Amino acid sequence: MGISRRCTHISSLLTIPPTSHPTQPPKASTGPGPNKQQPPNGMALVCISVTLNSPPDCGKICNTELQCNLVSDDYTLHGPIFIQEPSHVMFPLDSEEKKVKLTCEVKGNPKPHIRWKLNGTDVDIGMDFRYSVVEGSLLINNPNKTQDAGMYQCIATNSFGTIVSREAKLQFAYLENFKPRTRSTVSVRQGQGMVLLCGPPAHSG
Structure with a gap:
């Protein structure tokens, strides 16, 4: 009787709060690259890909790929x-x-x-x-x-x-210009002082 051989692939997507971000993202193991997904607002994504192999001659028992996409403050609501x-x-x-x-x-x-x-x-x-x-x-x-x-x-x-x-x-x-107008004549005696009024034009600043 022949031996049945079966390989099972499991993909999982986990979410963790931003406060749980690691200082440095872990490096992915050898093999196909992890599934990259756009992180939702306010969360970090941990993408895990696991291949289970049975029986033993099918290959490695377990091959795990881990990628942690860090999320900046721009994703925080x-x-x-x-x-x-x-x-x-x-x-x-x-x-x-x-x-x-x-x-x-x-x-x-x-x-x-x-x-x-x-x-x-x-x-x-x-x-x-x-x-x-x-x-x-x-x-x-x-x-x-x-x-x-x-x-x-x-x-x-x-x-x-x-x-x-x-x-x-x-x-x-x-600063507006002076208004053109004729001043009235002022008569004074010789040696006396006088005052000629001059108001500023409309202005601001």
Whole structure:
């Protein structure tokens, strides 16, 4: 009677908390490479591949391959956190750049959604082509002191919560020309002093 020969292959995927990460991942043994899989958020993957061989003349009794994929903080689920909040900006109207940037940098997982408020009202990016949000920061093209001056706030939201930045004031620096007008005649006696008033033109900054 012939001897029945059978080789069994078992693959297993284990998950361990991020706090259980080893300092260095163990090296895989010789043989086919382990099955690589994308780690889920907040977890580390341990991929184990085991081949059981029976009877003994089929080969090695047990061949185990172990790979531990370490997971960085980017995979940890958490609410939004400010890396950099917006600061006050003084923008000169005669600037050649014609662009204002209010910086806001946020991290979070899932990636937070960023929106901005001006004087407590949402900035509608879709309705005004001058506004755009680039990597969280607010860009204002061709800024106008009548429409754009005020207090700005950055709001970041994901499924874990919402955070609101400190207020950042956007001011415009300008100096208008003197108003052209004729002054009235002032008569004085010889040797007497006099005062000619001169008020500054409208300005800011």
